[in-house]
Amino acid sequence: MLIPAVVDIAARNADWQAFALSSLATGLIGLLMSVAFGGALEEGLNTRQTFILTTLSWVSLPVFGALPFLWLGIGYTDAVFEAVSGFTTTGSTVLSGLDGLPPGLLLWRSLMQWMGGVGIIVMAIVLLPFLRIGGMQLFQTESSDRSEKIVARSVELIRLIGISYLFLSSCCVVAYWATGMSPFDALNHALTTIATGGYSTHDVSFAYFTNPATGWFAVLFMIIGALPFVLIIQGLRGKPMMLWRDPQVRAFMGLVVVVSLGVAFYLGITHRVPLDDALLMSTFNIVSVVTGTGYAYGDYTSWGAPMVALALLLKFVGGCTGSTTGGIKIFRFLVFFGTVRAHLRRMVRPNRIMSEEYGSSRLTSELSFSVLAFLVCYLGTVGILTLALAAFDLDLVTALSAAATAVGNVGPGLGPTIGPAGSFAPLPDGAKWILCFAMLIGRLEIFTVIVLFDPEFWSR
């Protein structure tokens, strides 16, 4: 928070006080918490404590992240919404007139997403596989284990993640700057691209930048933000083939290429857009939705009914595990297809023995079950949240797309209010609090939060 304060001082903006005071409050409470926290960590956490602390830390971060927004006079609900949307890298915004906001505040929005992004990667690699959340035990590595030697290795891994993340963000800044963005815009958008966050410094979002090269760089870095970060690290260390051998990466890239090409041809034919424009507009927006970045590059919901339905479905997909993306995530679809096909074949030929595989590892029935349970809970959560939002008199398209976009940490919704060209500001306060909950439950992969609602969790 001190960084945006300095920026605002440099820009002679009185808002620096906001950041200074917020920093002070945050620093004090953070100090207290880390002392308490650190003591617990040294003794080692049991599973239940890990669940509680994981959720607690994601809930408390936005409480402090919201403080600087209060100086805009937007009310506490909106401030918290903007901060939750920031740290969870969702990118739904209640602010408009972005182009005229103090630069410190804009930078703070981008930084929240950037920090949230790296937090998610660390959580997905070090923590969730150990908690066995929705099939993530598939990605258990030594670093998910808990012996003493391993803690040291975790620290080393986190350090590596941090350095690579910083390196890729810097590359993105340079790429944006070199293709015509102002340094400030390049920095902000790089922070929110690599985090697949989607906050922009302009109301028209990415459409502000007309150079096609900028658009294609954004596509590249959104995709990087959606790939498994451990494999990206391997790639940076000179083993790029490991990326390509990963089943998630193949499926993800295949999906993106096929759908983008399809939509580009659709645009070219029905809207008579020149093919190179169509290709960029299609690829950019498809990648933006699938990776859950949420930048708008023209209002794709005006391309016709098929695109609206496609955008809704793609909000559920997400990227690869261990990336900054939200959503269901590719590996769960792969496990789902594999196990259900085997299940159906067993139905037809009950005596045949079949084994289900993911990449080179065999799937246990516990893992398949875990993934299926996750899928149902994910879709069920979106359904129930849709109903909860509709109770605030939101129409069906708004309620459903808001629920899907929040749980998937995508950003924009559908319909005239919260679509890619709109804002979440007009929603009633109650709906905003529901969406805050939705963004957090999505970010924490549903199960991490649901278990806390089971009375038995708290017994003994």
Added chain:
Amino acid sequence: MLIPAVVDIAARNADWQAFALSSLATGLIGLLMSVAFGGALEEGLNTRQTFILTTLSWVSLPVFGALPFLWLGIGYTDAVFEAVSGFTTTGSTVLSGLDGLPPGLLLWRSLMQWMGGVGIIVMAIVLLPFLRIGGMQLFQTESSDRSEKIVARSVELIRLIGISYLFLSSCCVVAYWATGMSPFDALNHALTTIATGGYSTHDVSFAYFTNPATGWFAVLFMIIGALPFVLIIQGLRGKPMMLWRDPQVRAFMGLVVVVSLGVAFYLGITHRVPLDDALLMSTFNIVSVVTGTGYAYGDYTSWGAPMVALALLLKFVGGCTGSTTGGIKIFRFLVFFGTVRAHLRRMVRPNRIMSEEYGSSRLTSELSFSVLAFLVCYLGTVGILTLALAAFDLDLVTALSAAATAVGNVGPGLGPTIGPAGSFAPLPDGAKWILCFAMLIGRLEIFTVIVLFDPEFWSR
């Protein structure tokens, strides 16, 4: 088909020729098929053949059922749509001006649903548990077995189902007639109530009948149509307590009562409807949607955004297994809640051993998996069909609600075109064929059809 022919002759309507000719064609081909079929049955079917024949018989019935509609000059697509919607007891219609149609044709629509209804009950009790479709192995009884003595017992069971079905339908006719319907209306609506089909003889559907007693009888018989038929037979034989002890029945009745009361209060407060009116309107429409009957009793989509979202979600629910209803069905929700709760508790306390139960029987992990796989495939099917319908330029609400209503065999959709006050006639032909497929795949509990798309199913 000869019955409607006689009715039309009696009403001096030239349409009797339609039925006579249709009957002749159907009779001839039916004779050929049953000869071929009967031979196969005597030798006993293996699992694969059962899958094929089950699907085949549901696909071929509407082909013949469509014939009488051709005389209306509505085109083959519309005729098939109406027949598929009939036999699957969906009840979506492309016809309007129902009040002026030949009585024989109206009766044919009702008869299709009535025959479809009893066909579904037989299929769900005798066939599907044996095929282990989406957890239905839970309902395996001796009659699902295949030894010779058992075939005789199946025949006895089917006879019992037939008699009880006829008896309940007759009760419904009498109840409707006694509360003011014309004999013709009473007959038609009784046939489509007990089958939770929803075809009416009036464009305004059930709103034509203003006597509240008629409405409450409809509620009663729709609920009967949604209960497990085997238990209803037990009830008719003097053991009504078996119904009440069934976990499905309890959950279903609980859901209906709670939601109906909630909506009634909502209506009373927000629309200032007198409480007795509100209670009937709410209960009728909730029961109509949950059981997938699909009668309209006033346009409930005009009650506000919360009701629209609620109606969409309830389209997925369905009634009990072994009834005439479609949808996901109550027992799968119960299995889902039970197994996922146990799964989450195992996540928190990995060393605890937990057993999952449904009623008094313990759930195997294969069964839980089966149910979860069904849930995901069901929701995924609705998602993919939504996209397919949107490709025909249907807006999101129309496409999504059409997919949900067709797969769930409910009947009306949402939105201005296909809502409870609308008709499916304006949809493009392609969309109608997709919906025919959707109604069949829903009726056959998804898996029965999906397995046929696996190339390995057809190998060797």
